[in-house]
Amino acid sequence: MREALSWTQSARFLTTASLLTQLPAPGLPEVAFVGRSNAGKSTAINTLAQHRRLAFASKTPGRTQHINLFELGPADAPDARWADLPGYGYAAVARGAKLRWQQVMADYLAHRHALAGIVMLVDSRHGFTPLDRQLLDFVSQRVGTGEVKLLVLLTKADKLSRNEAAKSLAAAQKVLGDLATDHADISMVLFSALSRQGLGDAALVLRQWQAAAPAQLADPVDPAGLADPDAGAPLSPP
């Protein structure tokens, strides 16, 4: 567990992409962090990385629609990337932009070759929202085959009593049960950045994904690693 944590603490900023086509060519296994706005995604990334401001909580609509990439592993031999996807469900984003952004995210999650795993942040007090479930639908096929692994972090667990925590886990288990297959690799962890509950377990899962992921080879015909030719739609509202 200590090794896993020192690995997650190696996370550093790589680049920001505002178009899917601007993402670096897939060369390393990638893990996407997704979640409803305010679910605790930035805080979780910063806690895993033990870095106060690596991921920014971006509540301003204009700043929400970028993918921030982080790199992990030794500086001279990086071995994984994390992609911080914009939080969804932010009320102030116009409906059209929202829908378009959902499509872009769906394209990334459904087609990005390098994607080895998805970390979904869900507020443990509220459980899966309709948008969370929609996103699970987008990825259910890749999760079902085991091509993409899934870790659900039930965040802010420090706010729950023991009884509420058990209920939160059971409710999440029920939703995730629909995704289970013989090949699916799905886990969930009660997580708190405040108490550090679940931090070591989350780091272990991420470290294991990295160790299990095959090295990605860049595809010269499809440098962005997206099979979908329409996936280069702009992420920002017009």
Ligand code: GDP
């Ligand atoms: P994001 O929009 O998903 O990136 O969410 P943030 O990381 O900005 O967190 C949203 C709010 O929840 C902030 O006020 C955080 O301080 C708070 N928060 C995040 N994680 C925790 C946690 O583990 N415990 C508690 N009590 N609050 C948290």
